[in-house]
Amino acid sequence: MAHGDVGMGSLLLVSALLVCPIANDDRDVIQAALLCFFNPESWQLSEWRPKKYVVLRTQFLGKERPAFETQAREMVADTDRELAYWSKRVRQKLTEAQHAEATRQLADSKSLRSGIQSVLSFLPTSQSYTAPSLAPLKSFVWDPRVLITDKRSSFSADVDHPPALERSTAYSRTDRPCYTPDGRYAIVRLHTSWSGFRHGCDLNFLLERNPTGWIKVRVTRKIYV
Numbered sequence: 001m002a003h004g005d006v007g008m009g010s011l012l013l014v015s016a017l018l019v020c021p022i023a024n025d026d027r028d029v030i031q032a033a034l035l036c037f038f039n040p041e042s043w044q045l046s047e048w049r050p051k052k053y054v055v056l057r058t059q060f061l062g063k064e065r066p067a068f069e070t071q072a073r074e075m076v077a078d079t080d081r082e083l084a085y086w087s088k089r090v091r092q093k094l095t096e097a098q099h100a101e102a103t104r105q106l107a108d109s110k111s112l113r114s115g116i117q118s119v120l121s122f123l124p125t126s127q128s129y130t131a132p133s134l135a136p137l138k139s140f141v142w143d144p145r146v147l148i149t150d151k152r153s154s155f156s157a158d159v160d161h162p163p164a165l166e167r168s169t170a171y172s173r174t175d176r177p178c179y180t181p182d183g184r185y186a187i188v189r190l191h192t193s194w195s196g197f198r199h200g201c202d203l204n205f206l207l208e209r210n211p212t213g214w215i216k217v218r219v220t221r222k223i224y225v
Contacts, residue, residue, distance in 0.1 A: 024140060025183075027137075029177040031146060034172065036205070038050065055147045055172065056172050056173070056174065058137045060176055065131060065176040066176070066178045068180050074204065075116050076116055078220035079109055081222075083110065086106035090102045112218055115217065115218050119206065127181045128181060131177075134176065138150075170192050172193075174190050175190075184208060184209055185208055186208075187205065189202060191203075200223075205218075
């Protein structure tokens, strides 16, 4: 009987792993981007800094996987808008503190654009990487801080969410990640809402593969007030 129990337990474990894969580049890229919300950085608004969870809807933004070069050029366009704004801002009549902030933002925008453009300039011409097969977001095992839901209702009424989930928590949908031909870099776009869906923005994350996983390289944002 003991042997039978062990055999059945092993079979159930194998079945669970087949249904819920632990590792997948799409899952890993999306998860790396989402977990960036827990590290306060200059691209964030204060409302995006979760206490316990980030929330991801199961529906992808688009049906097809976008091209990496297209997404990268969109990130460059985002930084060009930032550059235009801060270049104009530093020439305005400002207080010393405001001028210092505008100067910092302008330098950050220049560095951001340069970093993205450098990846674009050295894209491999031959395809040596194959993106993973498209799979539903709910089919993966996620970090406990990432909550997956197919509902847009208020958090208090959603049985998929733990009690007392903050209503101001950033609530995102994602495009399918895209990759460079060699699989070294990936871009994923999150459409993030907060304040009860009254505000939103598009966040483009450029990530690089390293031996321990995916790390954020650059982030651009386009806010819809």
